[in-house]
Amino acid sequence: MLLITLGVLLLSLTWSALETWVSGVGEPMWWPPTVVALLLVLAALRQVPLDVTVLLGVLAFLPAALMDVLHALVLGTLPAGLGLWTPVVLAEAFVLLEARLGLIVAGLIGGVLLFGLLVHLPGSAALRGAWLNLMLAWLLLAGLGYAVSRILERAQAQRGLQQQALAEARRDALTRLLGRAALEAELEEAVTRAEAQHTPLSLVVCDLDDFKRVNDQYGHAKGDEVLRVVARRLKRGVVGGIVGRWGGEEFLLVLPLSKPDARARAEQLRRDIEEREVAGLRLTVSLGVASYRIGEGSTSLFARADQRLYEAKRAGRNTVR
Known part of the structure; x- marks a missing residue:
């Protein structure tokens, strides 16, 4: 962004110098793109929002464009500066702003052209034809810019919907945790x-004790509420790790911790569930912990954690193994 901005700044100054050298008359079209370039520098440095930058640039461009139109009409020529910078400004407006705002900017530029023609109509037929071609070129650029901007907006909206759908597909519908x-x-x-970074990794399998009793005694609506509350507590108690619902009343915790630290974290979660009511009920959980061994796969790691869970169940539940 910064390099592009400096390029625009250099181009605007070079154009002004060449225009003055060739014609001997310096037209007032060098400073608006320079202002835009300086504003883009601020945007690149995150000092000014990008949309504000573009709008300020347009406001700098319009009065200079009007001066360029009137100057050209007086001299009996075409506004060379306007012809050069209109495509640049339209491209900025349609690409960096939404299509509707870009269309407003295009309309303002067209209004400048029409106003200049009404104030001072060209005398010769050839010059009027040249001005008509300029108007047609502006109209084509505006239409093309609007069409491209709308296509980009629709594509971006479609990508957003696809990403949202993918994110939703990864979530468990009931608990909003990651699904299996x-x-x-x-x-x-x-x-x-x-394996690659030689960092610690532990897996914790957490299962609600006697959850079937909750559904049988209080109904499935209460069971769903219990699952949601437990999911929130597990997520709140795991910082820097991953929590998801493996299925039914079973949850999975992926922790970047050594086995002692993972067991301590699991014990904290167990006590939190035991000591505080869950959706108005007193419940407990059993947890199995396994730590990654060099060379083993995820299936083996899960199998060992699952085995520890069953050991916790056989030990009387409400424990960590």
Whole structure:
């Protein structure tokens, strides 16, 4: 962005110098693009929002464009500066702003051209024809810019919908945690990263004790509420790790921790569930912890954590193994 901006600045100054040298008359079209370039420098440095930059640039361009039109009509020529910078300004407006605002900018430039013609109509037929060609070129640029801008906006909206759909597909509909498929992918990636970087990785499988009793005694609506509350607590208690719903009342925690630290974290979560009511009920959880071993895959790591969970269940539940 900064290099492009400096290029625009250099081009505007070069054009002004060449225009003055060739014609002997310096037209007032060098400073608007220079102002735009300086504003873009500020935008690149994040001192001014980009949309504000473009609007300020347009405001700098319009009065200079009007002066250029009137100057050309008096001399009986075409506004060379306006002809050069109109495509640049329209491109900035349609690409950096939304299509509707770009169309407003194009209309303002067209209004400048029409106003100049009404104030001082060209005398010769050839000059009037040249001005008509300039108007047609402006109209074509405006229409093309609007069409391209609308295509880009629709494509961007479509990409946003696709990304949203993909994100929703990764989520469990009830708890809004990651679902099983997403968890499998995240676990595989975590194992690959731990293998490559030699960093600690632990897996915790968490299961609600006697959850079937909750559904049988209080109904499935209460069971769903319990799952949502447990999901929020697990997510709140895991910082820097990944929490998801593996299925039913079983949750999976992927933690960048050594086994002792992972067991301590699991014990904190167990106590939090035991000591505070969950949706108005007293419940407990059992947790199994396994840490990654060099060379093993995600399937083996999960199998060991799942085995620890069953050991916790056989030990009387409400414990960490």
